[in-house]
Amino acid sequence: MIDLLKQAVAVMQDAGAKFCDARYQKVNRTTIEIVDGGVRSLAEDLVGGLCLRARHSGSWGYASTHDLDRKNVFLAAERAASNAKLGSAKGVAIPPGKTLVRDVKAMVQVHPSSVALEEKLNLTKDLEKAQRISPQIVNSTAAYMDSVRTNWLVNSFGSELKWEEVRARLIGQPIASDGTRTELFYNIVDGSKGFEMFKSLDIDEMGRYCGKEALSMLSAKKCPSGEQVCISDPWVSGLLAHEVMGHASEADEIIKKRSFLTTVVGKKVASDLITMVDDGTVDGPYGSITFDDEGTPSSRTTIIENGVYKGYMHSLETAAEMGVHPTGNGRAQDPFRRVFVRMTNTFFEAGDWTLKEMLEDVKFGVLTDKVISGMEDPVGGGFEGKALRGFLIENGKITDVLRSFTLTGKALEILRTTDAVGKDIKFAGGNCGKGNEDMVPVSDGGPYCRSRIILGGG
Amino acid sequence: MELDDFIGPAVRAAKKEGAQQVEVYATSAHTWSAYADDSKVKSVEEKKDLGMAIRLLREHRFGQATSMVTSVQDAEACARHAAHVATLLPIENTFKAFPTPDKPGVWARCSDENIRGTENRELARLMTAVIGATVEPGKVKMPNGVLRAGHIQARVVNTNGIDICRDSTLVYMRASAMTEGANPGEGAETFFSSRINELDPIAIGKRLNQKAKSSARAEGYKGKMIGAVIMPPGDLAELFAGSVSFALSMENINRKRSPWSAKSGQPVADKAISFIDDPTDERGVMSSPFDDEGVPTKRKDLVKDGILNGFINDAYNAYKSEVPMTGNGVRRGPRELVGQWQIPVSIAPLNMVMRKGDRSVDEIVSSIDNGILVESLSAPDVHPITGAFGLEVRCGHLIQNGSLTRTVKHCLIAGNMFDALHHVRAVGNDVIASLNYLLPSVCFDDLELIGSE
Numbered sequence: 073m074i075d076l077l078k079q080a081v082a083v084m085q086d087a088g089a090k091f092c093d094a095r096y097q098k099v100n101r102t103t104i105e106i107v108d109g110g111v112r113s114l115a116e117d118l119v120g121g122l123c124l125r126a127r128h129s130g131s132w133g134y135a136s137t138h139d140l141d142r143k144n145v146f147l148a149a150e151r152a153a154s155n156a157k158l159g160s161a162k163g164v165a166i167p168p169g170k171t172l173v174r175d176v177k178a179m180v181q182v183h184p185s186s187v188a189l190e191e192k193l194n195l196t197k198d199l200e201k202a203q204r205i206s207p208q209i210v211n212s213t214a215a216y217m218d219s220v221r222t223n224w225l226v227n228s229f230g231s232e233l234k235w236e237e238v239r240a241r242l243i244g245q246p247i248a249s250d251g252t253r254t255e256l257f258y259n260i261v262d263g264s265k266g267f268e269m270f271k272s273l274d275i276d277e278m279g280r281y282c283g284k285e286a287l288s289m290l291s292a293k294k295c296p297s298g299e300q301v302c303i304s305d306p307w308v309s310g311l312l313a314h315e316v317m318g319h320a321s322e323a324d325e326i327i328k329k330r331s332f333l334t335t336v337v338g339k340k341v342a343s344d345l346i347t348m349v350d351d352g353t354v355d356g357p358y359g360s361i362t363f364d365d366e367g368t369p370s371s372r373t374t375i376i377e378n379g380v381y382k383g384y385m386h387s388l389e390t391a392a393e394m395g396v397h398p399t400g401n402g403r404a405q406d407p408f409r410r411v412f413v414r415m416t417n418t419f420f421e422a423g424d425w426t427l428k429e430m431l432e433d434v435k436f437g438v439l440t441d442k443v444i445s446g447m448e449d450p451v452g453g454g455f456e457g458k459a460l461r462g463f464l465i466e467n468g469k470i471t472d473v474l475r476s477f478t479l480t481g482k483a484l485e486i487l488r489t490t491d492a493v494g495k496d497i498k499f500a501g502g503n504c505g506k507g508n509e510d511m512v513p514v515s516d517g518g519p520y521c522r523s524r525i526i527l528g529g530g
Numbered sequence: 531m532e533l534d535d536f537i538g539p540a541v542r543a544a545k546k547e548g549a550q551q552v553e554v555y556a557t558s559a560h561t562w563s564a565y566a567d568d569s570k571v572k573s574v575e576e577k578k579d580l581g582m583a584i585r586l587l588r589e590h591r592f593g594q595a596t597s598m599v600t601s602v603q604d605a606e607a608c609a610r611h612a613a614h615v616a617t618l619l620p621i622e623n624t625f626k627a628f629p630t631p632d633k634p635g636v637w638a639r640c641s642d643e644n645i646r647g648t649e650n651r652e653l654a655r656l657m658t659a660v661i662g663a664t665v666e667p668g669k670v671k672m673p674n675g676v677l678r679a680g681h682i683q684a685r686v687v688n689t690n691g692i693d694i695c696r697d698s699t700l701v702y703m704r705a706s707a708m709t710e711g712a713n714p715g716e717g718a719e720t721f722f723s724s725r726i727n728e729l730d731p732i733a734i735g736k737r738l739n740q741k742a743k744s745s746a747r748a749e750g751y752k753g754k755m756i757g758a759v760i761m762p763p764g765d766l767a768e769l770f771a772g773s774v775s776f777a778l779s780m781e782n783i784n785r786k787r788s789p790w791s792a793k794s795g796q797p798v799a800d801k802a803i804s805f806i807d808d809p810t811d812e813r814g815v816m817s818s819p820f821d822d823e824g825v826p827t828k829r830k831d832l833v834k835d836g837i838l839n840g841f842i843n844d845a846y847n848a849y850k851s852e853v854p855m856t857g858n859g860v861r862r863g864p865r866e867l868v869g870q871w872q873i874p875v876s877i878a879p880l881n882m883v884m885r886k887g888d889r890s891v892d893e894i895v896s897s898i899d900n901g902i903l904v905e906s907l908s909a910p911d912v913h914p915i916t917g918a919f920g921l922e923v924r925c926g927h928l929i930q931n932g933s934l935t936r937t938v939k940h941c942l943i944a945g946n947m948f949d950a951l952h953h954v955r956a957v958g959n960d961v962i963a964s965l966n967y968l969l970p971s972v973c974f975d976d977l978e979l980i981g982s983e
Contacts, residue, residue: 107785108785110624111620113874114593114594114615114618114619115595115596115615115874116595116611116612116614116615117596117597118595118596118597118608118611119581119596119597119869119872120598121579121598130570130572131570131571131572131573131574132572132573132574133573133575134573134576134577135575135577136575136576136577136578136579137577137578137579138578138580138599138600139531139578139600140600148576151576155574155575155576155650156574158564158571158574158650158651158654159570159571159572159573159654160570160571160658161567161568161571161572189614189615190618193618193619211786211787247785247786247787247915249786253916254786254787254789254916255915255916256787256915297754297978298754298980299982299983324567325673327568328567328671329710330674330708330716406869408579408868410565444911444913445909445911446909447908447909447922449908449924451708451714451715451716452715452924452939454922454924454939454940456908456909456922458911458913458920475916475918476913476916476918477920478920478921478922478942478944480908480920480940481982482750482940507674507704508704509865509866526940526941526942526980526981526982528920528978529918529919529920
């Protein structure tokens, strides 16, 4: 494979590309879904392909195919080089980078390929069954996914890389109904690890917890609307880190001045308690990577340190434009999608509060629990996140369960009001789409954080 | 390699592994995209994709697998994977047979010969034209945009005699424009069609320019009110996809997740609301005479004058519910043709048409004492189980006594879609295609608007 990619790079160079790369990716994926005691789906998939990318002036040309016939690969390489010439963007040249020659296996204890499909199936069945703790659990679903992604990359720096990424995920999701109301709950265990993540799990406990919490949602009340004292749980904290501060710190948005953080390096943007990073080297979370999809080793980027804004995440292109080193954030969904600046694991660092201490100070407020969705707003800096549920806080005590609601407000105003940051960080994995396409595996997270946020829900 | 080269060998390989029934869904797609970045054409790409999904019944056990296809051996290996999966599963009591051939529905012409001959140069030219119509130097720029065109050949073959081939084309565009300087505003436009000549780059650019300027005027909303809310068609398509389509899906009926489970024949919306899944309408980008299991499609009145008339299903859920198949088992999406073979069968409307009203948005505005005309939402989604929503307004225009007053942002519209459908003040006449929907603006009464204190 490496030889074929080297020859494709040579074709693109011969066609005038100053910088180019050739990337092949193969993904073996297993997916299982168990619904109400039956196997709804069990599939083994092989996906992947070849991506050839060439740069001309400030524009990129791409050609992607499954076809590995040498003649067609070279034809695609020529097309990538000619496509680059159709662009009108001007830009600086990508400076020569280090030549890297590596072959890296994923650091996992129990590789998914070593686990029999029966064992994965039984794990998923057990999780589904354990959720059915009451007749009011009217639907129970468990889903398992693992993927082994093998990447080969050659670029015009002379790098020759092969690396493996392993991810796995287990989800329990029951639906509870009392005949008049219907609510859902979920719990997820995921990461860039192998099957060992599930070996140590008490599956029965995980399933029963999901079922119990789904039932508790049937009596959930409407969230108080308006600006409230809000303790965001690690997942909602992570959503704020990712959607607003993270997306707005991607350097492609900075270069085109589409970010509200364009001119704030060195300025105080948040409470002293806030430190935020993007770190693809963390061992375990879903967004961890060895190299990005340009072959740059993953790294840790400090975005906010003690409330002061520090810097941005970069691809090769944005690093060249801004005269800095790439940070390993040039990522693509797959070989059929373009590479641009994307996050990895984005999170707030821990503080020194316990949740109990945070609750004690609150006369009236809301504690969030889990995320449904969120959306970026790099231009306006607005936060929009949907919590699965919450808890009403009155006089330092949790008094009620709250049904799903939305959190909004200006992110910097929220972070300036942060007066307590918890001790423990947790991560939640997912797939991030920048705009509404180009999904890449990421995680976000953080500790419990107490701020003032606008809340509302139906 | 062509579809014909590997479908037969895959079926034969599955049979050799003991499969009694086999279905292969295979696609060959070719797409071109031009990406705009900072008011320039930044990336131009070309993608060719070939792959298959196989499903089989082996000794009454169900197996499935998908694979990209670079050789006949890939297709045969995919069949063997599916056969192996089947050995692990219990006897399938629901899905006992793949669909059998039936007469096609009306053939909607969703294929444009002009796209087959399209070159990247033409897409780059069109994107340049959109940029030209959007940009005002020093005032408005275009930070992002994608224009994609392509064609796909999708074939469904099963051992019960189905052999369907669908050739279709797709044009998709999404772009944003923003004002320059302090406190910028940003607006976005999308375009969905099967025909490239319907794309008017100048009109799209002008709308983008106006949306950016409008958004820049928006101020943070303070306070709370209950009032009428006019939702624009583009955002409504996403809201309805997460609520109406969810509620109409037989999968969700069978999983007891649909709020409309026991409401057949009953009112689920105001009488001004009618939803028709119409795969015969050429304006729908997913319209076609067969679904992706080879089942004929047809026009279906799902909600008529507010009354729930029926649900949509795929083969599995039709068997499970013991009802006729509706032809809504799909593996395709409205934005991208590449990779459709990777998408598992799910239930979706092929072209959900909402019956339009007879009033323009301006006329609806003039009838409202207190409310908001939404121009764009941050993330138009609804909690599918409960219907609850809290939607952040990126740009909206407050309405007082029949006139637009201030432009606002950073506020939430809170409510419940399944309740809101019963409180429709008016349906507009401004129909557009968005995702797999054709729909106009809708005005809902009595929703909550929440701003900062």
